[in-house]
Amino acid sequence: MSGDLKEALTERLSETFEGRWTLRRVERLTGGASRETWAITAASADGDTRELILRRDPPGRENTRRIAMEAAAFDEAARVDVPVPTVVDRSADEPHPGLGSYLITTRVPGEALxxxxxxxxxxxxxxxxxxxxxxxxxxxxxxxxxxxxxxxxxxxxxxxxxxxxxxxxxxxxxxxxxxxxxxxxxxxxxxxxxxxxxxxxxxxxxxxxxxxxxxxxxxxxxxxxxxxxxxxxxxxxxxxxxxxxxxxxxxxxxxxxxxxxxxxxxxxxxxxxxxxxxxxxxxxxxRMQEAAASSGGDNRLELLAIGRRVAECEHDLLDLLDVPAGTTDLDATGAVTDLFGSPSAGELLGAVKEFVLEIGSGSDAKTRYRSRVAAHVLDIVAREAAVPGAVRDRLRTRLAGMGYRSEADLALGVRAGRDRLEDPEVAVLIRDLAETRLRVANPKY
CATH class of the missing domain: 3.90.1200.10 (Aminoglycoside phosphotransferase (APH), C-terminal lobe)
Structure with a gap:
């Protein structure tokens, strides 16, 4: 947490609780791609302590209306006996000059992971x-x-x-x-x-x-x-x-x-x-998280990685709608493995992955988490680089055989009703395209 943010938070807590309060512990929690979440231990001059959670919108993406809605939802939920943290403070109609749009609640015991x-x-x-x-x-x-x-x-x-x-x-x-x-x-x-x-x-x-x-x-x-x-x-x-x-x-x-x-x-x-x-x-x-990465910020890598999780959703939807099994074989021959010499792209990316994890291992929790995300992204890139050219060519040929230049064209054909899942050829091709993506994005899924 930056010095300016700590100072603004200290001042705000002192106004909220009265008296002089200081921050004894501040820890950025992992997870949550859309907001920053901080665990805070605040101490008063008299020795009282409070365990709190600060959630704030990333700078440049403040939304005080949503903060007001969320704070009111906590209060109303408590009224009907839904277990929720207690709201301690929130931003007003305009972002706070030092804190932005934020919500501070009590810290509730329990495991969320x-x-x-x-x-x-x-x-x-x-x-x-x-x-x-x-x-x-x-x-x-x-x-x-x-x-x-x-x-x-x-x-x-x-x-x-x-x-x-x-x-x-x-x-x-x-x-x-x-x-x-x-x-x-x-x-x-x-x-x-x-x-x-x-x-x-x-x-x-x-x-x-x-x-x-x-x-x-x-x-x-x-x-x-x-x-x-x-x-x-x-x-x-x-x-x-x-x-x-x-x-x-x-x-x-x-x-x-x-x-x-x-x-x-x-x-x-x-x-x-x-x-x-x-x-x-x-x-x-x-897809929305991936698009949000264009605005930058320290969670840009995580947002981009989330974009590849669409493949998992495609797989789930294929199963939910009983689409028949596909035919794609990612081990098909035809990849050119020595065009760019040695070491291979996979070996290079593997070495970078080891370096990233080594750097992260001795750092704070947030950096360790980001190093794991980076390693995951490197694995995705390595698997994509290893997809045989024959697989790519075969999928393009099947699309062309149905009259489409690209997968996006096929999607528009489905939207227009020209092609439907009830057609076995369409269904199997859609599954093959999706499963090829999934085997690159997350083969363990």
Missing amino acids: PQKLLRDENLAEVRAALPYELGRILARIHRMDVAAVPNLPDHDPLEFLFDEYTATGQPVPMLEATFRWLSEHRPEETGKTLVHGDFRNGNLLVDAEGVRGVLDWELAHVGDPMEDLGWLCTRTWRFGSPHPVGGFGSREDLFRGYADESGREPDPDVVRWWEVYGSLRWAVIC
Whole structure:
């Protein structure tokens, strides 16, 4: 944290709590590509201490209206017994001269790291009970008074998502096909409530007693309450676990908790529609994060890396919509391996990766995290460089055989309705294109 930021924060805490407060500990937390998050221990002149969390928009991307909405959402959530941190302070209608647009809350105990939540044996008992508890918490969220939370967006979800999609890059065949499927299979709206918008593993603080805090309300909006249930079940938020509800357990337990708290039984087919929507939405968010990298900032590398995660979403959507298996063989012959001499690109990138990780190993937590992101990006580049030329040529030939010069042209053909997933040739080609991308972006997925 810069000296100017520390000074502004110290002054603000002294005004908020009265008396003179100092910062005893300041730690930048990893994760969260859209905002900075800091853990703070503040101490008073009398020896009192407070454990706090500061979340602030990156300089140049301040949004005080969203901060006001999120702060009000915390307050209203607490009223209906949703476990949330307490809001200590927030920016006013204009960004604070030293802090920008920010939100300060109490620090709630518990673990938020998904990998620990899913694998820590000390949490095994509470983990099994989480789907039911999360269902009850979601039902309470959907009882929140919309009028108590200002600046809540209220839009048609498909239209809004399509607008964001078209503004953030080239058309992608599988994403186009999913938009069409969602439009053709759209269920009746089940209600209109406050929707958390990002209720998932990773935004929950959990300890041996259960859920201690629901975090990150910045995407809250007015919509169908089943959106939150579908988002929680989206494969991305299972982090490799086979269990559909955040990696914790079954949909049946989630639905039972929701019904016991609300008196309404969720329709599994409706939730599945929102699960498909959720995978598509995450793909669009990945594209948005990639686009945000153009504005610079110290998280530019992470934002660019997130852009390659669209391939994971394509894979999930292919499976959700039962698209048949593809045929691409990345080991096909035809790559020219010695054109540029020795060492190979893969060997060079591997050496750079080792150097980056070595630098990061002796640094602070944020730098270690960024070095791991950099190493991941180097792996992507190395795998892409190793894709045989024969694979690229074969995919181009198949596109040309269907009358398309590029994959983007095929995507526009899907949008126009000329090509559909029901056509086996189209379906297999779309899967082959997507799986080729995935084997480069994240072959372990």
